[in-house]
Amino acid sequence: MTFKVRYSYLPQQFDDQAISEILEELRLFVPTGDFTLGKPVAEFERRFAELMGVKHAIGVGSGTDALKLPLKALGIGHGDEVITTANTFIATVGAINEIGARPVFVDCDDSFCMDVDQVEAAITPRTKAIMPVQFTGYMTDMRKLMPIAEKHGLPVVEDACQGILADIEGKRSGTWGIAGGFSLHPLKNLNVWADGGVVVTNDDAMNEKLRLLRNHGLKNRDEVAILGYNSRLDSVQAVVGNWLIGQTHDIADKRIANAEYYDRGLGEIPQIRIPPRPADCKRVYHLYIVFAEDRDALLQYCLDAGIEAKVHYPIPLYQQEGLKHLGYKAGDFPVTDRHAREIITFPADQHLTREQQDYVIDTVRRFYATR
Numbered sequence: 001m002t003f004k005v006r007y008s009y010l011p012q013q014f015d016d017q018a019i020s021e022i023l024e025e026l027r028l029f030v031p032t033g034d035f036t037l038g039k040p041v042a043e044f045e046r047r048f049a050e051l052m053g054v055k056h057a058i059g060v061g062s063g064t065d066a067l068k069l070p071l072k073a074l075g076i077g078h079g080d081e082v083i084t085t086a087n088t089f090i091a092t093v094g095a096i097n098e099i100g101a102r103p104v105f106v107d108c109d110d111s112f113c114m115d116v117d118q119v120e121a122a123i124t125p126r127t128k129a130i131m132p133v134q135f136t137g138y139m140t141d142m143r144k145l146m147p148i149a150e151k152h153g154l155p156v157v158e159d160a161c162q163g164i165l166a167d168i169e170g171k172r173s174g175t176w177g178i179a180g181g182f183s184l185h186p187l188k189n190l191n192v193w194a195d196g197g198v199v200v201t202n203d204d205a206m207n208e209k210l211r212l213l214r215n216h217g218l219k220n221r222d223e224v225a226i227l228g229y230n231s232r233l234d235s236v237q238a239v240v241g242n243w244l245i246g247q248t249h250d251i252a253d254k255r256i257a258n259a260e261y262y263d264r265g266l267g268e269i270p271q272i273r274i275p276p277r278p279a280d281c282k283r284v285y286h287l288y289i290v291f292a293e294d295r296d297a298l299l300q301y302c303l304d305a306g307i308e309a310k311v312h313y314p315i316p317l318y319q320q321e322g323l324k325h326l327g328y329k330a331g332d333f334p335v336t337d338r339h340a341r342e343i344i345t346f347p348a349d350q351h352l353t354r355e356q357q358d359y360v361i362d363t364v365r366r367f368y369a370t371r
Contacts, residue, residue, distance in 0.1 A: 004306035005347055005356045010186060012351040014193075018243075025239050037215065038235035040242055045198070047245050048182075051165075052172055054200045056207035059233025060214050063161040063183025066197030067095035069231065070157045070179035071129060073209040076101050080128040084159070085114040085140075086318050086333040088133045091183075092159050093317065096131065103326065105318055107333040110275050112289065113140040115335070119148055130156050134163030134173045136312070137189070137255075137284035138275075142168055142176040149177075157181065161197075162286035164189050165252045169280050174200050179210075184233075184241060189255065189286055190248050192237040254350035255285040258357065262348065265361035266290055271368045287312055288348030292364075294371065295342055301367045302344075307360055310345045 014022070029040065041059050049057035060066050076082065078100035084092055086105035096103045104127070106118040112135045119130065130149050132140035142158075149156045156177030160166075163173035164182055174180025182188075184196035201207055209226075212218070217228030233241075266272045273291040277283070289312065292298050302309040316336045318328040331337065346360055 002306070003308040005308060005352070005360055007308040007310060007347050008187065009347075009349040009351040013191075022240055022243050025243060026236065029235070029239050035235050037232055038238070040235050040238035041233050044233070044238040044241045044245065047242065048198050049200065051245065051248060052175060052200050054175055055202045055204070056200065058199045058201075058207065058210045058214065059238065060197045060199060060210075061231035061233065062195040063181060063185060063188075063197040064091040064095050064098075065214070065229070065231040066161070066181030066183065066199045067092065067131065067157065067159055068098050069210055069213045069229070070181065070199055070201070070206065071095065071101065071131075072099050072213055073206055074129060074155055074157070074178070076128045079126065081124060081126040082129045082131050083119060083122050083127060084131040085133050085135070086316065086336040087112060087313075087339060088135055088159070088317060089161075089313075090317060090320075090322075091161070092131065092133055093323065095159075095181075101128070102126075105326075105328065105333060107335045108135075108339065109335060110291075111138045111140075112136045112275070112339070113138050114145070116141045116144040116148070119145065120152075123152055123154070127152070127154060130154050130177075131159055132156065132177075133159040134161075134166055136287040136289055137162055137166050139163060139166050139168050139173055139281055139283070142171075146176060161185075161188065163284065165248060165282070166284045167282045175202070178203050179206055184237065189251050189284060190241070190244060192240040192244075194234070194237055196233050196237045196241070198233070251350045252284045255288075255348055256283070258348045258350075258352055259283070259285045259288050261354065261357055262288060262290075262346065262361070265357070266364060269361075269365055269368060272364065285348050287345050289343045289345050291342045292344045293342075293368075295344055298364065298367050299344055302346075302360075302363055305363045307363055308347060311340075311343060312345050314340055316340050 087108040158180035160174035161183035166173040217226040271293040
């Protein structure tokens with residue numbers, strides 16, 4: 001089916017002109033043979049650190065690794081617990097699981113992020129870290145979370161994979177805890193042509209440990225300091241990242257403008273509820289999500305009308321088959337459950353036209369007018 005309002009914007013982002021420019025950069029790069037932790041990676045790390053206003057940025061193999069490696073660097077492992085949110089993508093839990101730790105969920109609120117008021121009740125003697133998720137481009141209330149973490153002596157590693165350039169009172173997503181992990185997956189706001197990730201930190205010891213962990217624990221070609229992983233940001237992907245990183249602010253601004261336009265139009269429809277939009281929080285809308293009455297029927301109506309709407313996510317993560325061993329049961333996280341029933345995601349990327357957005361708004365209005 002050809003959608004009038006598609007979800008993936010990659011053919012527009014990487015159009016013929018963009019491809020030509022990137023391939024020219026690659027043509028110049030390939031003869032260097034600098035394929036493993038090459039100069040493009042170092043350049044991308046420098047530019048990413050400047051973008052985020054931090055001392056260190058470490059390129060790794062994926063967004064999942066950008067979460068796993070800081071936990072590993074903190075010495076977290078088997079028998080330990082990491083508190084995170086029940087409403088997230090599986091990669092958050094996958095990163096915790098990979099190091100042998102146990103994810104402990106708390107519910108979300110209508111920002112789609114962790115309900116910080118529930119965190120303290122989830123802390124046990126086995127808790128070794130907290131991993132808030134800056135889900136959809138919103139931010140967890142880090143002003144409330146950080147004092148709780150400090151009170152209990154718990155490091156915070158942010159899952160900021162969807163939150164590049166989001167902030168609270170000007171302090172950016174990923175920069176509140178000891179480390180923050182970002183994804184460069186093709187559908188992220190800053191993306192490359194495959195998997196990739198970045199960890200940011202202001203902690204020198206964390207930076208040194210991460211650089212060892214991502215590259216087999218090698219101090220140099222001949223000396224192994226620790227046992228590590230093979231999780232290096234590919235130099236070829238760094239070339240793509242360097243081509244795009246200068247557009248990151250503009251991408252965020254356009255997504256924010258598109259979200260505001262949707263809010264005005266969809267907000268006039270009584271059956272649609274716009275999530276809270278606190279003025280002191282900058283949201284970057286990796287996902288544009290609203291609450292909708294009769295959501296499943298609306299979703300199908302939109303799909304039939306050529307709008308590639310989605311649901312993030314129709315089955316709560318804690319109820320998935322692969323997580324049954326955690327022992328949670330249906331109803332343990334009622335807000336997450338409600339979101340699974342009520343939320344709908346509309347395309348809101350930087351390449352959408354106003355005509356496409358008007359079509360989405362008019363389609364939603366027509367759906368409820370016929371009910």
